[in-house]
Amino acid sequence: MRLLEDEQQTACCNGFLAAIKSLWKDHYSDSKHPIDNYELIDIAVPNKDCGFHMIMNAQYWDGRSMSHFNENDMSNIHKILTYKWLKYEENDPAWETILNLKI
Structure with a gap:
């Protein structure tokens, strides 16, 4: 960075x-x-999670102040975002076709 x-x-x-x-x-x-x-x-943000900090700040910014979360929150934030991304309703590709699997 x-x-x-x-x-x-x-x-x-x-x-x-x-x-x-x-x-x-x-x-x-x-x-x-x-x-x-x-x-x-x-702004002091740990380099290893800068992308997640950016995502969280963009998602929860109210137009006036930034959200208050710290490095101890990042493990749960990773889990929550990963779950949301995997379970997103439009995230249902035909993996068998994409990976050329013959099942």
Whole structure:
């Protein structure tokens, strides 16, 4: 994983931040919460589960604050997401055909 110490990462993040600030001005010009002074920060997330942290934050973000879960929760989160993915109603492929099995 790269940090903001990486020039390309920082440039990319600054581009996103500039776009967000521009959209904020266009759509929330009357807001009592200006974001002009917001800066990029590194958030300490363990590298081994960064994808799961991203999924959980995206899924449970309410538009204002992030969910509060920690590394001790990750084992159960892995199990819950794996179960949901495997049991998803549209996840019912014809494995025999895909794997060219003659049963």
